[in-house]
Amino acid sequence: MQTSESDMIDQDTWYTDENATFGDRLTEARDRTGLSQEEVAERLGVELDTIAAWEDDLREPRANRMTMLAGMYGVSLSWLMTGKGEGPDLLEEGDGIAPDVTAILSEMRGLRGEIAQAGERLARLEKRLRKTLSEAQNDPA
Helix, strand or coil, rough: CCCCCCHHHCCCCCCCCCCCCCCHHHHHHHHHHCCHHHHHHHHHCCCHHHHHHHHHCCCCCHHHHHHHHHHHHCCCCHHHHHHHCCCCCCCCCCHHHHHHHHHHHHHHHHHHHHHHHHHHHHHHHHHHHHHHHHHHHHHCC
């Protein structure tokens, strides 16, 4: 069977906004921030295999993790889920941006993710506190 040139896919240009999957967008956003899968897994407190499964479209993160990813990557939650909205910055070091500016932007994105993670932790602690106070009120000791 002969393969025509039109049947072949250019490996460098296969990714477009129109045909990107959720996993493709996760990978693109992570690449733009300069983070490795290992770094993302560590920041989110998940296994490396989990990050790989998300990027390979084998699984999807829960809503709280998706929010954390959006913050960490500096993209909108809408863009992560649908491809519409504020995506990753298209500026790269080679685009005339000074390396120190790129490093600052990357650090800011990481900090945004850490803040999102701290917010989730704070919400869990508040829920535990409310439950403990409610139990204390209902327990006539």
